[in-house]
Amino acid sequence: MTSAAPAPHPGDDPRPTLRVALLGAGTVGSEVLRLMRIHGEELTHRIGARLEVIGVAVRDLDRDRGEHVDPSLLTTDAESLVTQADLVIEVMGGIERARSLILSALESGASVVTANKALLAQDGATLYEAADRHGVDLSFEAAVAGAIPLVRPIRESLAGDRIQRVMGIVNGTTNFVLDAMTRTGADQAEVVARAQELGYAEADPTADVEGYDAAAKASILASLAFHTRVGLGDVHREGITEVTAEDIAAARRMxxxxxxxxxxxxxxxxxxxxxxARVYPAMIPDSHPLASVSEAYNAVxxxxxAAGSLMFYGQGAGGTPTASAVLGDVVGVARQRVHGGYGPRESAYAELPIAGIGDLRTRFYLALTVEDRPGVLADVAGCLSSHGISISTIHQQPLPEGEGTGERAVIGISTHRAREQSTTAALDELSARPAxxxxxxxxxxxxE
Structure with a gap:
């Protein structure tokens, strides 16, 4: 089913009007409305049609949403709102309600722009299939890396190329935390608290510091880059909660x-x-461009x-940057409704199998506290060697302040590339050794 042709705008202006429904009026939603109001005439020229916001779905009608949100547009009846629109913008977040509303919009013939990375990673296939079935667009540039144009280059600009790898920093909160730990030497808990004060981290920072947010984005990027459905469960995920000030100091020494x-x-x-597809904290050389990405910025x-290496850098979160990405999608989708045609569809033809983390070959840094006596280093090296792991460098590190010396030592080991499952097995064996x-x-x- 498709919606009726856009209604003509009243008056002498021959350009049609597209009815827009907004789901969510939080930080991003209110910025979308502000930018639409400020740049409305320019958007009309770029699209060839006017955008008319017919309603804004919220949970609480009484909450003060600032000067950019017209109270007369607010409604709690999101279900009815989406069926009246030509274009639905979903920035409410969450899974189940957002999914049902997006599906309802698609089934009613509305195109959808969403920033909902968690939903796309968990059940994007259902949404893509619904968009295809009803002949409408589903766009989601804002779901990955905020204002940075990343989805469109991978989906369209590099459609004639063969992508080999995508690597980057896609979560601003964790980058802020790790950057502050590096600059100040502070413990992680102290820096997370500071990030919460500044609004970079939520009251519950779990989605960021445990890597869930980054894993959702990795799922989307892998699906796009390799024309294969990669779900959230296919992404190996490790957060930054185990990274300590001692790790930061060890990285600096290296x-x-x-x-x-x-x-x-x-x-x-x-x-x-x-x-x-994987997410984890890693040590990278200070000479690498990603090493200099500071505060809450993202870089990929x-x-x-054929194209070689491309780098994308910019603000990865925040109301205004994310609203910029949302409106970029709005313009693209609106143009297609006015002038005909559709945007890129889901491309999952390759159906490549997913590699488990244990099958990969990776270099590691290991820090061990051992007995400080002759033969221990040889014992550790022998254990690693028995699992096919060769040592690149090994050095003794300072003990944590106030913990004394003489009976034990902390050693830092850098390995050559080895299978992940071999490293896991070697660590299990080492942890059982008395030394x-x-x-x-x-x-x-x-x-490297």
Missing amino acids: GRTIKLLSIVERIVDGDEERVS FVEAE VQSIDSVLRLEG
Whole structure:
């Protein structure tokens, strides 16, 4: 089913009017309304049609939403609102209600612009299929990396190329935390509290610091880059909660910086191709461009067969940057409704298998507290060697302040590339050896 043609605008202006429904009037939604009001005439020229906001769905009609939200547009009846629109903008977040409203909009013939990364990662296939079935568009540039144009370049600009790898920083909160820890030497809890005060982190920062937000974005990027459905459950996820001030200091001594990286790549083994999608904190060389990405900024590298390496950098979150990405999609979708045609559809033809984390080959940094006596280093090296892991560098690190010396030592080990499952097995064996008092840190080395 498709909606009726856009209604002509009253008066002498021959350009049609597109009815817009907005779901959510929080930080992003209110900025979308502000920018639509300020730039309304320019948007009309760019689209060839006027945008008329016919309603804004909210949960609480009495909440003060600022000067940019017209109270007369507010409604709690989102279900009816979406069936009256030509274009629905979903910035309410969440899963179940957002999914049902988006599906209702698509079934009613409305095109949809969404910033809902969690929903797309969890059940994007259902939404893509509904958009195809009803001949409308589903656009989601704002779901990954805020204002940074990333989805469209991967989906369209590089459609004639073969993407090999996408690696970057896609969560501003964790980058702010790790950057502040690096600059100040503070503990993570102290920095997270500061991020909450500044509005970079939610009252419950779990989605950010545990890597869920970055994993959702990795799922979307992998699906787009490799023409394969990669769900949230296919993404290996580790957050930054285990990263300590000692890890930051160790990275500095090695000329490295710790960043939470989202990495999706094509794994080629002979004639077999697989997709890997993973999120984890890693040490990268200070000379790598990602090492200098500070505060809450995002940056992503895309490596393609013909185009080579491309870098995208900018604000990855916040109301105004995200609203910019939303309105970019709105203009594109609206043009297609006025002038005919559709945007890119889901491309999942490749159906590549997903590579498990254990099958990958990675370099590691290991910090171990061991007994300080002759033969221990040889014992540790022998254990790693028995699992096919060779050592690149090994050095003794300072003990934490106030913990004394003489009976134990902390050693830092950098390995050459080895299978993840072999490293896991070696660490399990080392943790059971009497000479190894604790395994203090396990971080991957990326960016060479």
